[in-house]
Amino acid sequence: xxxxxxxxxxxxxxxxxxxxxxxxxxxxxxxxxxxxxxxxxxxxxxxxxxxxxxxxxxxxxxxxxxxxxxxxxxxxxxxxxxxxxxxxxxxxxxxxx
Numbered sequence: 141x142x143x144x145x146x147x148x149x150x151x152x153x154x155x156x157x158x159x160x161x162x163x164x165x166x167x168x169x170x171x172x173x174x175x176x177x178x179x180x181x182x183x184x185x186x187x188x189x190x191x192x193x194x195x196x197x198x199x200x201x202x203x204x205x206x207x208x209x210x211x212x213x214x215x216x217x218x219x220x221x222x223x224x225x226x227x228x229x230x231x232x233x234x235x236x237x
Contacts (some may be wrong), residue, residue, distance in 0.1 A: 164191045164205055176216070185211040 170187030191205030 153160065159197050161197060162193050163193075164195055166190060166205065166223065167192060170209075170210070179217055181215045183211075183213045185209075185213075187211070 146207035166189055168187060168189045170185060172183060174181050174183045187209040189205070189207040189209075192203040194204060195204045
């Protein structure tokens with residue numbers, strides 16, 4: 141049987157892993173910007189995810205999940221893949237007369 145202990149505090153605050161919920165409902169928010177740089181584009185993105193439900197089943201204190209993410213990326217070239225160019229299809233339309 142597995143247990144989890146808080147990093148600080150007395151040992152009697154052990155929780156059994158079975159006391160935790162297997163499902164959480166959350167909300168994710170984020171924003172990003174993109175700048176041309178050289179032959180490609182530089183992008184920055186900031187996101188946060190907040191758990192809306194307490195993950196511990198029988199606790200008076202709401203234990204919720206929280207994550208903060210910072211993403212940095214660079215897109216090389218910015219050209220389309222070969223064969224992905226838009227095609228113009230020409231058709232002769234039948235004369236409706």
